[in-house]
Amino acid sequence: MKTKIRFKQILFRTLSVLAFAGTISCEKYLDKAPEADISEKDVFGNFISFQGFVEEMYNCIMDPNKGGAWNQYLFADETLNNSPYAFDDGNYWGNHAYFYGQSVQMTNRDTRTKRVWEYAWYGIRKANVALAKLEEEGLFEGSQEERDHLRGQALFFRGWFYFELARYWGGMPYVTRALEATDELTSEEFKRLNFQDCALRMAEDFRAAAAILPVHWDQSGPGQRTLGHNRDRINKFHALGYLGKALLYAASPMMNEEATGNNSFNAELAKQAAEAFGELLQLADETGTYRMQSWDAWTDNFWRWNWERPGGTEGIMMPTIYQRDRVRWSALGGTVPSSLGLNSGSSADVPTHNNTKNYAMANGLPIDDPESGYDPNDPWTGREPRFYKDILKDGDQIINESGPDRYAELYNGGRHRSQINPPSVTGYYAKRYSPMGTELTISRTGALQAYIPYLRLADIYLMYAEAVLFSPGGTPKASASNYFMTAEQAINVVRNRAQLPNMADKYTATNDAFFEEIVRERAVELNFEGARFCDLRRWNRNGDPRYLNKTAIDFDRGSDGKPINLRERVIVRRVAEKKHNWLPIQIQFTTQYEGFPQNPGW
CATH class of the missing domain: 1.25.40.390 (Serine Threonine Protein Phosphatase 5, Tetratricopeptide repeat)
Structure with a gap:
């Protein structure tokens, strides 16, 4: 019938x-x-x-950064703007669009x-x-x-x-x-x-x-x-x-502690994860369906002009496009200087200074390594290539048009630090989804397409390295049972693409040293992609003092254009307690029935 x-x-x-x-x-x-x-x-x-x-x-x-005219989607220590983030105050009840x-x-x-x-x-x-x-x-x-x-x-x-x-x-x-x-x-x-x-x-x-x-x-x-x-x-x-x-x-430690009481990686589950990633990487090698984007086209992962879809050869899962013209008012408008008129005067979400310190030097060493050559009095010279693609600093070109906004003035008293309303609160702007520089003109912005990847091949390599490291008997020299590549080699795939040398031996000598480089490498390669908040939480590091301060860089501009009188200033110290492992569930949902409890601490 x-x-x-x-x-x-x-x-x-x-x-x-x-x-x-x-x-x-x-x-x-x-x-x-x-x-x-x-x-x-x-x-x-x-x-x-x-x-x-x-x-x-x-x-x-x-679509992570287009839920509102501009919505916050980075909830860890990456960015700031002129309005307080509720999460920074420990208030996880807000929906942030x-x-x-x-x-x-x-x-x-x-x-x-x-x-x-x-x-x-x-x-x-x-x-x-x-x-x-x-x-x-x-x-x-x-x-x-x-x-x-x-x-x-x-x-x-x-x-x-x-x-x-x-x-x-x-x-x-x-x-x-x-x-x-x-x-x-x-x-x-x-x-x-x-x-x-x-x-x-x-x-x-x-x-x-x-x-x-x-x-x-x-x-x-x-x-x-x-x-x-x-x-x-x-x-x-x-x-x-x-x-x-x-x-x-x-x-990961947070989830394993919840299930077993052990604040450490579950080795058997890490092994299973490594094998799943190994299966994917083997399939990618055999078919060529996905491959790492070349360095000269790395930004194709994130943005393209002329209505072209980003993602390149590397993007496995991208958000659904609902309105192509929303990019102009969200991903772009929410990150460029307000004086450009692309964000209706709203405050730009800008990188924190502590965020920029994750980027290594051109020799591949982290800036806190005594051999890196990092000079805190000249912090933007000799940094790794991703720094210059991601971070707009003082003196950099903003737009390819004449006028007062052509070049960034982010020093104390400079136009983009104190004269426009609202200004940059940290001394930087972010370029990952807003291609400021020689290619940006007002006339081109309407056809910009910029989207945050949900999953791309670089992330797979980084997760593979992490999963192998914490598998039974895992070391930087170990590999999954079904894929030839060691954890160290997987990290080097991502580093080499970014024009960096292989990891120095001192960072592969112990599992602890290697993991700290995984943490830093994920902070850089996946910067502004929404991974940081989940990473810090699943590692039980959301409340770690190393990741609580959100800072700005104050400085004057010297006669040679270099920064002088530099001072790092704490703007916000994030509130992150044990209860912030999970977001609270809205009360209207936790009162449906007895078997659906609220998360601990809320």
């Missing part, structure tokens, strides 16, 4: 695990009126219509309506519906390859949305079915898991997805319909990358 159901009920019902998702709306891809009655066969009966249902999960991916506070609207193509919490739960429900419909006898008609593509995407997204929730709020109930409004939330199924247990469930989904997804959709039968336009479709690399990432997070 052909069952008729209401279109909005089958496709867009937003009952999630805890009724977390908000209001709903109807998508247009099936060319049906919102209230039209259609059958399940119409929706789930063939690959094209079923893929349309799956596509909504892509539209639940948050990032975490929560919007109803789910699938027809709304406004980047500013996306949030992590609501859209993750909605995406999880969509994944569970898709998986259930694929199992219904006589419903889907298509090839096994088509079925695998649909199932693989749904499995990946279920794991991925749980990862997005858990990395901020901790473990969640891992529900694997689409719930009904009449379900009682009282069984074991709905009890919160710790992060480690939740991550192991994610890993099952990622592993299952990796087994059936293609290396790239352009090389698959179903992908031929969209040949050349499959770059962002979920494939085997996505699944393997997040398999390793979920396991590495689960192995």
Whole structure:
């Protein structure tokens, strides 16, 4: 019997695990009126219509720095602006136009309506519906390859949305079915898991997805319909990358302490993570599907002109593009000097001086190494190449137009330090998503495309090195069981691409010394990508005194243009206690039922 159901009920019902998702709306891809009655066969009966249902999960991916006109998305020690960050004061209740506070609207193509919490739960429900419909006898008609593509995407997204929730709020109930409004939330199924247990469930989904997804959709039968336009479709690399990432997070000290009481890496989980990353890297070597971006085009990972999509050869997972013209008002507008008129006078988020100290010298040695040649009285000379691509300092060119904003005046009393409103509060600007310099003109800004990668190959190499190091018997000279590269060699892949020499022997002599270089290398290579906050927390270092002070650099400009009378000044000392390991969950959600408790300390 052909069952008729209401279109909005089958496709867009937003009952999630805890009724977390908000209001709903109807998508247009099936060319049906919102209230039209259609059958399940119409929706789930063939690959094209079923893929349309799956596509909504892509539209639940948050674009990290475009949740508001400009929204904060860096929550550790990287940046400052003229307004206090609530997180710096220990207040983790704010949503920052990032975490929560919007109803789910699938027809709304406004980047500013996306949030992590609501859209993750909605995406999880969509994944569970898709998986259930694929199992219904006589419903889907298509090839096994088509079925695998649909199932693989749904499995990946279920794991991925749980990862997005858990990395901020901790473990969640891992529900694997689409719930009904009449379900009682009282069984074991709905009890919160710790992060480690939740991550192991994610890993099952990622592993299952990796087994059936293609290396790239352009090389698959179903992908031929969209040949050349499959770059962002979920494939085997996505699944393997997040398999390793979920396991590495689960192995990390904060998560391991929560689960076992041991503030140390879980060696067995680290080994499993290393093998997942090794499998990905081996596949990349064999297929060439992803490869490290060349140094001369390194910035292609982050931005491109003329409406061109960034990501290059290295970006595995990038955010969904909802509004291409939002870049001008967010990624660019929120980081350039207010006097350019690109940010409506709002305060720019600028790098802290302590952030810039993570960058090594051109000889590859960290600045606190006595042999590095670093001169604190001439701090910007002889630094590594990524420093000059990422950090705009005093005297650098801002824009290729005449006028008072052509070159940066970031010294005491300089135009961009005290004369414009608001000024830079630290003495720097950030260039990773705002290509200030000889290429920037006002006329070009409207077509700039800049996006924060969720996962790129450089991160895989760095995570591989970390996972190998903390595996049983791990050392800088060790490798995963399924990949030839040692932890040291993996780090050197990233360093060499940045025109730096291999690591000095003194930093590979002990595991402790090597790990400190991993910490520093991640701070640099992944700077401004949102990794730092999660890294410091999972390493149990969020409250470490080394990472609490957010500083500025005050100086005068000498007659030769060099800085003189330099003084590092603490602007903020971050409040980070044990309870800040996890964000608090909004009270309206923790009062749903007894088995869903608030996070410790909140």
